[in-house]
Every structure is written in C-alpha cells, then in structure tokens.
Amino acid sequence: MRENKLRTLLNTGQPSLGTHVHSAWPSIIEVVGHTGVYDYVEFVSEYAPFDLHDLDHLCRAAEIFDLGTMIKVDQEPRRFTAQRAIGSGFQSVLFADCRSAADARDCVQAVRPETPSDGGLHGVGMRRAFYMGYGGTPDYVQALNDIVVVLMIEKRGAVEQLDEILAVDGVDMVQWGPSDYSMSIGRAGQPQHPEVQAAKQKVFETCQRMGIPARAEISSPDEAAPYLEMGVRHFCIGTDISILHNWFKQNGGELRDAIERA
Numbered sequence: 001m002r003e004n005k006l007r008t009l010l011n012t013g014q015p016s017l018g019t020h021v022h023s024a025w026p027s028i029i030e031v032v033g034h035t036g037v038y039d040y041v042e043f044v045s046e047y048a049p050f051d052l053h054d055l056d057h058l059c060r061a062a063e064i065f066d067l068g069t070m071i072k073v074d075q076e077p078r079r080f081t082a083q084r085a086i087g088s089g090f091q092s093v094l095f096a097d098c099r100s101a102a103d104a105r106d107c108v109q110a111v112r113p114e115t116p117s118d119g120g121l122h123g124v125g126m127r128r129a130f131y132m133g134y135g136g137t138p139d140y141v142q143a144l145n146d147i148v149v150v151l152m153i154e155k156r157g158a159v160e161q162l163d164e165i166l167a168v169d170g171v172d173m174v175q176w177g178p179s180d181y182s183m184s185i186g187r188a189g190q191p192q193h194p195e196v197q198a199a200k201q202k203v204f205e206t207c208q209r210m211g212i213p214a215r216a217e218i219s220s221p222d223e224a225a226p227y228l229e230m231g232v233r234h235f236c237i238g239t240d241i242s243i244l245h246n247w248f249k250q251n252g253g254e255l256r257d258a259i260e261r262a
Helices: 005-011 026-035 052-064 078-088 101-111 138-146 156-160 162-166 178-184 194-210 221-229 240-261
Strands: 016-021 040-043 068-073 092-098 148-153 173-176 214-218 234-239
Touching: 005 016, 005 068, 005 148, 016 026, 026 052, 040 052, 052 068, 052 078, 068 078, 068 148, 078 092, 078 101, 092 101, 101 148, 101 162, 148 156, 148 162, 156 162, 156 178, 156 194, 162 194, 173 194, 178 194, 194 214, 214 221, 221 234, 234 240
Parallel strands: 016 040, 016 234, 040 068, 068 092, 092 148, 148 173, 173 214, 214 234
Antiparallel strands: none
C-alpha cells in the first residue's frame, strides 16, 4: 500500500502544502504534479460534479507523481462518499459542516476500521486502493487508521464546542471556514466582520493550545505571513477555477480595452 504522505508529514512534525481542484479532469492533477511543489492535491467534491469513476482516475493521476490526495466531502452522504473515496485511493478526508463533538466522532468513525479496538464503521471492501486482495488484513486496518481526518470549523456550533471537538480522538487537523461561519451567525458575506475575525482568532489559538494542526487556505503567498506568525505550518493555496477566472478576466479585459482603443 502507498505511503500516506500527509500522515507522514503530520507524524514527523513537518509543514505541508496543498492546492485545490474543482475539475474532475485527471490532467489537472498531472499539471500540479509536474510542478514538483505540492505535497497533496485536494479535490473539492463538495462544489464539483463527479462520479465514482472520477475518484479512481484522480487518484491514478496523483500516484504518477507521488502526490498525496485529499477529498472535501458534503455533509451528506459523508460516510458513503468518504469510504468510496478512500477505496479509490484518497488518503485524507476533509469533512464539511461539522457542528458538534458528536459530528466530529461520526466523521472519525466513517473512516476508521470496524475493529473492537478502533471502533470505526469502515468495513472490508475490494476497491482499487487495496487490490489485489479483498482487504481486512492488518495492513488494510493500518491504512484506514492512517487516513487523515480534517474537519471544517465553519458553523456557530463548531466554534462554541471547539474544545470538545478538538478533544475527539482521531481528529488530525482543522480548516477554518469564514464564509459559512459568517452566514451561520447572521453576517452573510461579511468574512471580515469583527465577530467573524474574533472567531477565526479563537480557532487558530485554540488549535495551537490543544496541539491540533490548523490549515490556512490562502490565494497568494503574501497572505501567509500572519498565519506563519501564529505558528501555522499547513497551507492550501489556490483553486483551479479561481485561477482561470482571474486570468480570463485580467488578460481578456486588457485585450478588450486594447481592441476598442485601436
């Protein structure tokens, strides 16, 4: 079985760098791999259309370049999507819409092996990540225990129960979500509102205090400085559709202006 790259980085206290893709076209994963810069790619399935074949193909593309893989899954059906993604070869799962410690335990159980000692809900399945055996071996159990569990902290309830959520055994990392949080407190579209910023500060400070890595999502390297000052060492930068939109808008706009001035 393949080494779980993000798990290795977390276990050895090293930083990590990922990037987001919405496209299910495997060649986008290969483009990222050709850079030689990233530790893993996050497929943001919560926002993108995909089928089960796509999950297999995305992981195959990542494996060509020895890239780690993460999938962001919807609130429902999170267990089904997480388990099928793991079977395809995804090594970490980012769960959206966690609201409580009970939610956090459900997310951890979804990926952990169903053994007496692990208490998970992931059974045995003959899927591509575990060919050519049917699974259920000690290595299979270890692979499921190595899956990195990341939780979105993006709801009022999650911030209110943050200490309890971070104390759940098996939570490996968290990601702050200002857009959902601002909406959940009646401040939709105001991620810079002081109340939202205060919650953000609380999340990162609490993670530091409790020893749970927090990941920062940024759009450019310039945005990293305040997070680095807080001790954050895990980043995910850029999103394929935003990169394309910005290029199309800037360069197309400049060319349109040039054409109209001619």
